[in-house]
Amino acid sequence: MILHALGVAEESVMADYLLSARIRRIADAERRAATARIIRRVTERDATDGMVDAILDARPEYLNAALDAVRERYCVSAPVGERVARTGR
Secondary structure: OHHHOOOOHHHHHHHHHHHHHHHHHHHHHHHHHHHHHHHHHHHOOOOOOOHHHHHHHOHHHHHHHHHHHHHHOOOOOOOOHHHHHOOOO
16 A cells, blocks of 8 residues: 555556465464464354465455555545645645
8 A cells, every 4th residue: 555655556566465465375374373263263163274365365356445445435546656746745
C-alpha cells in the first residue's frame, strides 16, 4: 500500500507483494503452528492447511481487493505521489 501511495507502478507493487507469497510458502513450522492455534481459538475448530495457507499467503486478489476498498472508502483515484505532483498537496 505504501508503494502504491508513493506512485509506484501497479505492476511493480503487485510483483513486490507477490514476492511475499514465496516467503510465506517457506514459513517455518512454528509460524504455521502459531497460525493454526489462532484459527482454532477464533473458529473453535481444527485448522486445515488451506486455512493456514490463506492467512499466510499473498494473492493478487487480496491486493486488488485492498486497493479497491481504499479507492472506494477514500474516493482515491490516483496514488498520493501523483496527486502531490499535480496539486502540490
